[in-house]
Amino acid sequence: xxxxxxxxxxxxxxxxxxxxxxxxxxxxxxxxxxxxxxxxxxxxxxxxxxxxxxxxxxxxxxxxxxxxxxxxxxxxxxxxxxxxxxxxxxxxxxxxxxxxxxxxxxxxxxxxxxxxxxxxxxxxxxxxxxxxxxxxxxxxxxxxxxxxxxxxxxxxxxxxxxxxxxxxxxxxxxxxxxxxxxxxxxxxxxxxxxxxxxxxxxxxxx
Numbered sequence: 001x002x003x004x005x006x007x008x009x010x011x012x013x014x015x016x017x018x019x020x021x022x023x024x025x026x027x028x029x030x031x032x033x034x035x036x037x038x039x040x041x042x043x044x045x046x047x048x049x050x051x052x053x054x055x056x057x058x059x060x061x062x063x064x065x066x067x068x069x070x071x072x073x074x075x076x077x078x079x080x081x082x083x084x085x086x087x088x089x090x091x092x093x094x095x096x097x098x099x100x101x102x103x104x105x106x107x108x109x110x111x112x113x114x115x116x117x118x119x120x121x122x123x124x125x126x127x128x129x130x131x132x133x134x135x136x137x138x139x140x141x142x143x144x145x146x147x148x149x150x151x152x153x154x155x156x157x158x159x160x161x162x163x164x165x166x167x168x169x170x171x172x173x174x175x176x177x178x179x180x181x182x183x184x185x186x187x188x189x190x191x192x193x194x195x196x197x198x199x200x201x202x203x204x205x206x
């Protein structure tokens with residue numbers, strides 16, 4: 001194999017093992033065995049198991065697709081763009097379900113995983129915040145919208161809804177993903193109160 005092919009092999013083997021055994025439950029020896037090589041060869045390409053995870057997240061990152069959606073010719077509405085973004089994120093998580101569920105669990109107990117995912121999340125929040133700011137300048141969103149809070153809430157709602165969809169069923173009823181992502185976007189954009197109710201007008205200013 002070329003060095004590039006070997007790196008891909010190591011990352012793909014690690015991805016399967018992480019999904020099956022968890023990050024902590026997988027050793028460099030396990031990855032080497034899955035690749036059919038000596039453990040020392042793994043260290044020729046990666047300094048640690050955390051480095052392999054970092055490479056995996058970078059290779060499978062949603063960020064390029066996200067940037068593509070946000071930089072595409074503008075849709076008719078902000079809602080349509082955000083729905084497309086949410087659907088694409090859900091589809092990516094679905095394609096890598098076992099890995100995504102493992103990473104969610106590892107984040108609760110492994111600082112290394114938190115650090116790696118945190119850097120990716122920070123970039124995702126920045127990209128969405130920049131898009132929202134452009135929509136504010138264009139007059140499509142409120143001037144007092146907090147871009148960062150909106151972006152964090154948007155991503156948090158999609159991620160946690162995905163994990164609840166698989167981890168909390170049958171305790172909670174599964175909502176079809178299409179309806180779920182559309183509902184999340186509409187709730188964030190338009191809120192829950194009826195603007196025609198006089199007693200609720202101006203409530204956002206309090």
